[in-house]
Amino acid sequence: MMEWNEEYDVVVVGSGAGGLVAAITAANQGLKTVIVEKADVYGGSSALSGGGVWVPNNHVSKNAGLQDSEEEALTYMQEVIEDTGPASTNERKVAYVKNGSKMVKFLEDLGMKWVPGIKYPDYYPEKPGGKIGRSLEAEIYDARELKDYEDKLRTGDIDPPIPIYSGKVASLAKAFTNSGDFFTVVGMFINGFKHKMKRSHAISIGAGLVGRLIKIALEQNVSIKLSTPLKDLIIENDKVIGIKVEKDGQPYYIKSKGVILAGGGFERNPELRKKYHNVGTDWTSASPDNTGDMLLIAQKHQLDTALLDDAWWGPATLDGNGNRKFLVHERSMPHSIIVDQTGERYFNESQSYTDAGHNILDRHEKNGQAIHSWMILESRHRNKFLFGDMLPRRTPKEVFESGYFIKADTLEDLAEKIQLDDKRLKATIDRFNGFVEKNIDEDFGRGNSAYDNYYGHPKYKNPNLGTIAKAPFYAIKIYPGDLGTKGGIVANEYGQAMCNNKPIEGLYATGNCSASVMGRVYPGPGSSIGPTTIFGYISANHIKETISQSVKKTSKVV
Template identity: 45%
Template structure:
């Protein structure tokens, strides 16, 4: 007979979007959850993210008069994901598409304010079932002070109360009145003005997670920080009946009458696991995931017989190493005109505006034949004058960026190539070919600017193609590009109820997984903005409701 120090209905491991959706679903089903977070800050990578959730046919789309359907979204998912095995089974796709809209209605019913990210295109809008108008939702701008002193416990606070649909326009603040007006509204009206009256304005991932925490705390859901999972506890039949957790050096056995949800991210910060599962070269230095993404809960699931899938994949994306040594994720910078990405031979090997997951796959594929890790983002003077890069404003290149080696500046492409270790003749020839494409408005090599998604981050003032600009005006700049990520994509194999499965397909009773602890329903691709958080919220909601509905175990 297993003995416990305390017993609750459902133990939720993690505190990101999947975990909080689980906890709220459990609570609203009349059961009591307990949330365990391993670090000193809550929110995980969700709090550090753009905060968007890709949910086809969601109620905010319908309210905006935008037509979508299960059939259209299913066609799109089937087309872009393909057959990747049980992680993205037909049953899991069906569950995501049918329960996702209900999850949104559930959160709205709890007082979580969401907005439709209209205009943020699917990543393959030209594919069957795709749409350029977008299927994403995100948190409304929010005042973190509503959490009281607990707002200090939320990870990654950035005082910028923006929506994802505004970011592209803000990048053009020095290029258009619309961009300037958007930046002034976001920075002045929505950020600085509220701060002057004592508020703590938030947007993006902080706005979403802040509201989820507020909903949880007002409903009496306990969130224990600095309480990592040590191991899962099983009964004689192999069912998971609780956890061993550690706090202040003391281990506690916590029973779970209805089950345990593992929703604590993947293994992006676990070097040993990355070396084991991912293509080389690989390092934890390139990831943008939160520091607690160490893979412990995933390993705990494997220790009790859980199957895994997609372990060699991640939510890849071109990344830089900032002057302070942190990783930075490139999005608009590589898509805006007057820039291109090349390998060590000086040749391009991707559409720089494509989905970041595709860009990561392409960088590794290129590196198998031509050294492309690092690759190099090459910019001419107009890119640096007109657009931001990282936290550097347009036209302002801090000395620290150059002195640290983050960015290299040269008066000619030949000099830039020599300094960076790029083949000079190759770089010059590529720049000439690329510049000809820019003048003609057609990228004949990779189709950059052809897709509506490419143009989400573009400059309409640059014609005839808003993603293409010649690279022929000195000085020139180069930044090293690494195959970073937002987190790992592989994890525990789950069914349509978020229940964890064994290799033989049988269910591990009492064990659930969602978010990056589970193998993604999105397979090896990324259908649209928020294709991490969308399934995380949905399968957290599904798993929480399913666990709460089970007959309680006598513990």
């Protein structure tokens, strides 16, 4: 007989956005709920993210003017998400679309304050059903309201200097190029100053989302156990009956009617990354605690898995201190290109980060010379736009001294410094500059999409194209970074974890420990937090329904 230390109706493993939404939903349904978290802080990779949630047909965006429908959302998802097997079935896509809007309203009724990203495009907005403005994020939040939990929120290496919205962050990069973006940024700073005047601890983007969710979870009487890593699932006769965790260095057993796995992937596990991705852990931006624990436990119990070879990829770079920088607007702005070690361009630099990451990996598999690649830019890029946290015209000496940025007065000298064939690099740039004169990238279509243009220069005929001709010139190493792995446990449309194509009763999986409904693409801003929260919501509701049906059956028997 198992000796249980505690008993709950629902155990949620992981305290990122998906785990929090699952726990809130279960507790609101009257189920006794606990979150167990491996780290000594809560929030996971969600707290380190941009905080966007991609939810088609939600009422907040529609109230802000977006015309949308379930039919258009499903058309778009079917168009851009290829059939990748059990993770991205039509049933899963339908469940995503039908429940996303319900989740948004449910959380709003409990106190969540949503802000629509009305200008933020889907990543393929020209495709059938594509839109601009489907993403949501949490309103800036005063973390002092969390009281004892304020200091337990996961934080990154660098916090934003002011509270910001991911739906407006594109304006930061080009604030010095036009009045519209300039005044948007001025408004952001004024808002930040108001928070400072109130002496509030204003948090935003991923931290703001998690902060608001943890406040709601506490109000719903969700218990939270930090420093409590999952060690095993207790499964009997194809039914989960509880979990084994470690508490204070000792085994600890929690009995439960339902278990929702909502933790991270295997971003920080060197062996698993090498096995499935043939890369290391140096370039990921995910939580340092995501070492694949749930994948290893799932494999031990022979649960179905899929998409283990994929991740939420994106071009990244390492500064002189080894800090990872996930590049989005930097590579999209004019006067820059990315080349491999042969000196040739090989993709649209302005496309979505996941597609760009796939391009790096595919190129390297073909020629072995794309990891690392080089971002080449010239003086106007550095004089007009942000790069990371560096203001225009403000490039500290240490970035050159550390070798992070390599600088030269001619392209020939730059090629020599980074060991590229100068003639091939010059030919690549001459060809690219010719495209700039025509306002069309004939090789890769850079600037053809509204998504590309979102991060471009609004006063250029093609917002993403600018010649590389004016010295000095710069080069920065580019690697295939990621926001997390996206393969893991296969779940059905109810979020149930599958084994031999059959659900394990009481066991559910969402987030990066599961195989994503998005397949191998990233349909829009918030396409990783969207699935983890929506399927967390679906899973908790399914547990409640299952328990209710079980009670009815028992009552009839009696």
